[in-house]
Structures are given as structure tokens and as C-alpha cells.
Amino acid sequence: MNKKRFGSRLVAAPYYVWAAIFIIVPLFMMIYYTFTDVNGVFTLANIMQLGRFKKAFGLSILYALISTIITFIIAYPLAYFMTKIKISSQRLILLLVVFPMWMNFLIRTYSWITILANTGIINTFLGKLGLGPLQLINTPGAVILGMVYDFLPYMVLPIYTVLSKIDKSMLEAADDLGCNSLQKLRRVIFPLSLPGVASGITMVFVPSVSTFYITQKLGGNKTMFVGDAIEYLFNLGPDFYNVASAISLVLMVLILLCMAVMNRFSEGDEEGVII
């Protein structure tokens, strides 16, 4: 018995080695770079410099929050309506919702420029009606639209998964106990779907807060977000890795905090939210 178990435990050894070197050590590398200068000497200078990126952090968090909320507002009814239709259509629509995730997101995002630009599809159309042109591209609205668009499937998927798993007898019990549909939604369905909502929120918030492509393309590079800052410093070359590392470290801590809050809702639901 013990021998058998030892054998099966051993097969994970390559993974443990891999995880140690490429998951754990990199985190320490980030800490190391954050607290040293280019020559590897201890310094707090990188941390001190973070004040300059206060605005970037603030903007990133604000935009990510707004787009997460909008994504949720759009995704929840969608997921809910999806559970109400025929099973075969549910599969098809799920496939359609997920499918854009397999498309190169740079191209998908870039296509929005074609739609939103001053000479783009919407404004051309408005022009024919004698309206506009409206300034759509390079606005905060366009950035949020991009985030919502790119990360919507991440919100729909976990919520749909949880909703579709709700035991039908639970809903019948609610009917039986005298809930009308609205009460049923508020008192039974929504509380039961919270784990899905929580993982949806993290799955949208994390990439939104750290994105750098959407902000550059749809925001017109007017303002610097955290992701932009990291990318910018990275491109400046090795001398700036230490500061980039400091920003990344703070970003990670921020995300972990957000995670910790969200985990309180999704405890015990470690699997099933990923297709």
C-alpha cells in the first residue's frame, strides 16, 4: 500500500521540479530585482520611484473596476437566459460565446478601431444620416468597451457553469415554498451562483487591471496605465528592469488582495469554472 502510493507520488516529481524553478523562483526573482539596483546592490530606490506611477495605478484600478461591473451586468442575464433555452441550443451558444477567445485578441481589438474611428464604420454610417462625426476612438469609453469586449467570455463562462449546475429540485422547492420568479432569482438562484460570480469577477478584473494593449490602441496612448508602464520600462532595456519589477510586484500584491476577497465567496469551488 505504502509502496504503491510512493510509486504514484513519484511521478509528480518532474512537475515539482518544474513548478519550483519556473513558478516559485521567478517570484523571488521579482523581489530580488525590486530591492536591488542594476549592479545587484540592495536599494529601496525602486520602491521610492513608485510614487511616480500613482496615477497609472489609480487609472488602471478605476477602469478595471468599471469594466468588471459592466461586464457583470451584461454577462449575468446572458448566462441566466442561456440556461433557460434548449440544451442543444445552450451548447451552441456557449460555443459561440467562447469561440472569440480562440481568436487573436490583438486583431479583435484592432478591428474595433475600424469600427470606432473618425472615418470608421459607425461614423461613416452617421455621416450618411447627416450626423456626427462623433469622437469614439481614443476615449475612456473606447478603452472600457475594449475591456468588456475582450473579457466578456471570462465572466459568462463561470456564471453559466454554476447556473446550469443548480439542482432543478432546488428551484422546484422554491416554487413549492411560494417564491415568485423574482424572489426565486433573488433568494435562491443568485446566492447559489455567487461562486461563479466571484470567479468571473476575478477572471475579468485581473486582465483588465494589467492590460496594456487595449489602452494603447483604443485609448490612443494619451494616458499611461500600469500595464503600459511595465511594457514601456521593459522596452527601455535592462537598466529599467528593476523598476518594472517593482511595479509588477505591487500589481501582483494588489491582485492577490483582490483574489483573497473574492475567494471568500467561492470557497470549496476550486474546479468546474474552467471549461
Add this chain to the structure above:
Amino acid sequence: MKIFSKIYIALILLFLYAPIAVMVLFSFNSSGSVWVFENFSLDWYKELLFNTSMLNALKHTIIIAVLSAIISTVVGTAASVGILALRKKVTKSLVMSATNIPLMNADIVTGISLMLLFVFFGKLLGLHESLGFITVLVAHITFNLPYVILSVMPKLKQTDSSLSEAALDLGCTPLQAFFKAVLPSISSGIFSGFIMAFTLSLDDFVISYFTCGHYQTLPIVIYNMTKKTVTPDAYALSTIIFVVIFVLLILYNTVQNKSSVKEAAKI
């Protein structure tokens, strides 16, 4: 209510597919503009055949995706078996937390931290260039592993433990028991883990961006292109990829449905 929900679903799908439709449309544009559609033509598909940098990048992308998917599927499946065999709950949850790090972390943080690791050790080893093929591959395997583990592990948990005991009971050695009894019942999990790893790797931009050096994959080339002006051949390539993936996905679904029937017919 029914009508309303159908309209709602349709509107969301319209929203999701509008940019993709635009992309497909402009890939057939006769002019080089991605703004104004002139006439239908296949010029950009022909052009694509001569765009060596993009074709090269496509080759790189596929090599990385295939290799990283295979390696992470093998290592990840073995890891799932080993992690589930762990006795102590504490060790198990520690291992799972470590596994979850690349999943939860922002891609940009994963990318930067791996880049720092590679650069640090590249410097130690005195390498002229620390980033390249190997580092992208390692990075892709690293972020693929948790997805493989998370799709294999639940299947493994569901598998009745008496299944492998039954095989042992009927004379299998432990290794035979795994391959003959356990593996077939988790094969769908392994398969979907592999597919997920492959497509994630195919599509990854952020982590590749920080770890690829001069070994440019397709998303990197597209990114560099969108910094300047995008020509419709990028759209053409994306359209082709779109169609290929779409066909693969349909195939995958039918295979999943038919595999059971086939299994019975094979014997």
C-alpha cells in the same frame, strides 16, 4: 420574456462577432486600407504567401504550441496522479496553491517574472542573448501546466478507485493497471487539457512578448504591425486561422460525441 431573452442573446452575439466580421470583410478588400472597403478580392490571401516574416512567425507559433502542449500534457497528467496520491492535506493544498499561481496571476506579472529569471541566469551563464526559443517554450509549458492539471485532476478524482484495484485484482501490475484501467477513463480530460494547452499557447501574446527575444511568434508580429499600420494580410491570416480553429472545434465536438461509439465498434 422568451422573446426578450432571445433578442438579448442575439445582441450579445452581435457584439461579440462584429469585430470579427469586420476583420473577415476587410481581408477581402481590394485596396490596402482597413478603413474603406472598395472591391472584393483575394489579393491579400495571395500576398500572404509572400509575407515571409508572418509565415515564419506562424511556423514558430505552431512549433511552440505543439511542443508545449505535448510536454505539458505528459508532465501535467503525471503530476495529477502524483498530487492526488499525496497523503497529507497540507502538502496537497500547498502544491495546488503553487499550481494556481500562473492561473491567477496577471499574464504581465508572469511574463516579467519569468523574463527576470531568464535574464538573471542568462547573465550568470554569460550568454550573449538569454531570451529565445527555449525561453518561450519554457514559459508556455509553465502557463499550460495548470490548465492540464485542472482538466485531468477532476476526471481522475471521479474515476472510481476500485477501477484500478479491479485491474490489479485481475492480474495487472500497477503500471499496467494505470494504462489499461485508469488512463482510458481519464482520456477525455487529458485530451481537453491538451487542446486547451495548444490553443492557449497559439493565442498567447503577453507572456511571449516578454520572453521571446528574437524568436517572434505570430501574435508578436501582429503586435509590431499594429504599432505601425495594419495591412489586410494580417486580417487574411487571422481569417484563415479563424476558419481552421472553427473546423477543429466542430471536429472536436463530433469526435467527443462519437468516440464512445467508435470504442465499442473497434473491439
Add this chain to the structure above:
Amino acid sequence: MLKNNIVELKNISVSFDSEKVLDNLSLEIQDKEFITLLGPSGCGKTTTLRIIAGFVEPDQGDVLFEGKKINGIPAYKRQVNTIFQRYALFPHLNVYENIAFGLRIKKLKENEISLKVKEMLELVNLTGLEKRRVDTLSGGQQQRVAIARAIANHPKVLLLDEPLAALDLKLRKDMQTELKKIQQKLGITFIFVTHDQEEALAISDKVVVMDSGKIQQVGTPQDIYNEPKNAFVADFIGESNILDGIMLDDYLAEFSGAKFKCLDKGFEKNESVDIVVRPEDVDIVEPEKGMLQGVVTSIKFLGVHYEIIVDIGGFKWMIQTTDGQNVGDKVGLFIEPDAIHVMKKSEYSGKYGDYSSYSEEIEHLSDIIEEDEN
């Protein structure tokens, strides 16, 4: 008769996570017998089976197979096969391939395999279902495939871990008869695990009653029912009224404030004992003719007979009778000497009270709980 032990367990102890599951257990199992390990969930019966199969190594003690020690020999090298609780059929293989599984591992020739599988299918009445996927079979059919798969390997001992637990009552009864038939036909040893006492009595040559990792009694079904060794066995097997009593002398016992002739002897004078009287062995008579008098407190009609509860001096007796009574009736109880069974006091004495809290619901509930635990 010469003892011909095929399996022997000697002083086996096992703990899981410092919890003792088997406590110094010894058991001899003879060749060709149908032996049942019977006990409530958690009594260690399944662990005992798994030790014989080779899935659990004992912390202490020896496992002997045909007189040879087989501790440490892995499951796949032992000449025993198991039928698992939920059958553990391989879902990726069809009926034929499931049955052929062990034969293929042994690298038998294809025509031998085909003959063997055919023979097995006939034995379990599944001819014609070779190509079926196992998950399209009914519970009873899956059960038969599991049996065929296990015995195709020609084990000397077949281990059955609650194999009938998932079947409905009617099917379970049929399978009991069928298992018995198969065992006699094959002439091999069956070691059967169950928590269903009726099943154990119906099917076995020998019953081993277990509780808390220890064997409480070994014997034929008749022995176990008629001569339970202690209060646990008496309570677990069938219904019983278990009373505190005193053995005044050989063949004379006192309980419920009266003296009774009995057939038991060999106790100390005035030794405290447990007395068992089975509900069907009590006759209801006119109050004045009874050895004990009491009042009927509840009646239940069960078809074959009535089950009535009679209060005698605060102790509630259960009595099965074919005569109807009314609640509140005064009745007398008449007990023949051979209806009284005297047991030594044990750790179980006093744990099993009277039928004052008895009700169908509670028993039903405990059945469900037991099934869940399994």
C-alpha cells in the same frame, strides 16, 4: 472431518490514521465454503476482505493462503478475485472485453479467451450481450458481468464486497439464490461481505459476526440465530428481547421478577447474565395463565403476523403473534424453556434496551444512514 483451511488470518491488527480498524483478529476459512462477514458499517468487515485481496497490508499478523504466508504479495499475484461494491467495470470496454480483461493480462490465446468468455456468459446468463457497452446494462446485468469477469480468472477464492447492496429487493433475492448456485457449481470458496443479516443467514454456510474490529461470533446461520454469544449478536441478528437476569442454578433462570425453567447450564450460582427471548417464541395467553403479565401498548400488522409491544413492569417486550390484540389489553406471556437463551455478560450488556423507543421510522432511518456510510 479434516480441516482444510484455504485462507487463514492470524492476529491481524490494522489502524488507519491511528484509528484501530481491526483488533487482533483471527479467522480460518475452509476450502469450498460460503462464508459471510456480517456487521454494521465500520466494523472492519470490508478491511478484512481487502487484506485477503491484497489491497491493505496488516500492521500486525499473518495472512496465510493454502498454508503459505502471503503478506507483502501484491494483489495482482494473489489467486483471489474480487467483486467490488459498485462493480468497477471498465467503462471503456464492452461486456466481452471486460470479461476477457484478466485473461488478456495472462496472455491467453485468442481462441481460448473466446471460449472462456462464452462459458462465463453462459454461466451468468448473459449470452448475446457481448458487444454491449457496460454502462447501457441494468444493475443486475452489470453485477453478472462483474461476477463473470472475476471468475473467468479461475480464482480459488472469490471475494464479494457487498455486491448486492445497489440492487433492489426483488433482484437482490434472485441474485442471492444465483450466487449460491454459482458457488456450488464452481466449487470454490466465496467470502461475502454484507451488513444485511437476512442476506447473511439466507446465503451462507458460515457467518462471521463482526463489530468494532473484532469477531463476535462464528457459526452456522442456525447457531448464530439460536445461540447468540452476546447481546450484540442477539440484537444485530433478528429481533430479540434482551433482559438482565440471574442464573439461580443449572436450568433455572430468573428475570422480570419471575423464575423460568431453561435448557442452559454451566454458569456460577447466582451469576448475572443476559437473557434473550425471540419475539416469535413467546405465546400470548390469558393474563392469569401467563408466566408474566403486561399491557399491550402498540400493535402493528405485518401481514404474516402482528408485532405487538407489551409493557411488563416498565420493560417493553416485542412479541410476534398471529392473534390480534387491542391496545390496552391485559395479556399473559407464556415462554417455553427452549425459548430462553442465556448469555454471559459482555461489554455489550445493557447497551441494547427494550422496545420502548421502537418505531419503523427509526429503523428505516438507520438503514439509510448505514447505506450512506458505505
